[in-house]
Amino acid sequence: MSKIICLFDVDGTLTEPQQEINVNLDKYIQDILKKQVDIAIVGGSDINKIKCQLNQENLFKKYNYIFAENGLVAYKNNQKLQSETIQSVIGEEKLQDFINFILCYISELKLPFKRGTFIEFRTGMLNISPVGRNCTKEERKRFNKYDTENQIREKFIQAIKKEFPHLLLTYSIGGEISFDVFPNGWDKTYCLRHIEGYDEIHFFGDKTKIGGNDYEIYESDLTIGHRVTGPADTLRQLKILINLINEKKMQR
Structure with a gap:
């Protein structure tokens, strides 16, 4: 099977703007999605804001990658990676x-x-x-x-x-x-330089039109883009993706 990672925007995708992640969405990602694929987050905010929104308890253990400030502040498996200013x-x-x-x-x-x-x-x-x-x-x-x-x-x-x-x-x-x-070049596609070894990178974001902060990574040739309208839509699309993954497994 293909090795897959799901990469999530934060505001407007996993959470309402500046709010905490929905309990049901968080539970689905950790209990169901994570058993099938690797998971990562990329936000424009600093790491402290992301911690507050995504429940900072065990945050670095919950996600394979955490990218703050578009990936300029990056963590892989709880280890901080080199950054620029x-x-x-x-x-x-x-x-x-x-x-x-x-x-x-x-x-x-x-x-x-x-x-x-x-x-x-x-x-x-x-x-x-x-x-x-x-x-x-x-x-x-x-x-x-x-x-x-x-x-x-x-x-x-x-x-x-x-x-x-x-x-x-x-x-x-x-x-x-x-x-x-x-x-230039330090948009959210910056984080992709840290992600290696995957056949598919599925990105979920809400600001995917020109001028939005998800546009470049949504349109990138390196990702499969999913435009969402909010956390509820993210959960809906994740369930569809999991069903597709399971169907492919059944066909093998």
Whole structure:
């Protein structure tokens, strides 16, 4: 039989945005799916946020691979792998110019409300939130609706691209309130360099359209992409996949 690994996005795929994983989905992955295939997760958030969302107890034992920050922070079988940093690629001077522009743009941006933590500095990326990551769950939904109607994040990205055309950066909208900025090639396909020895890599993600933070890995020739609409849909599609795997076994 083919050696298979299932690779999951976190927000919008295994969990609702910034929420904990559904108990039934977690149980299915650990008790049924893991008996048939290897499992891995890849998220744009840092490792601490992923731990909170996926129940940090025994997290590194539950998954064969854990990729935080698109794989810039990577763990294989509970062992941390070598990582790179965004400042080592861009350089401190250019990075500060970039951050100063972002803060200036946000200071002049008129929104229904603003909260705190507009830039989150991570190992391999910057996470930028025009409204601030400290907003409540209800405020997230309000901003997301406002953003859908007014394209706040998209306009922000276009302004940055115009100001810094020489920087080789990718801009990726994910979740409800923010977007990620990282060097070209450091999207979620970055994690694939750590995954070896599999005949099939099945990726499950929700932001799979152009500009979404699952787009590149969903479209990659190295993966079999599954577009999902949320945790319930992920569970539904996993059951279909398991049935297909079992049918192939029966045919052998």
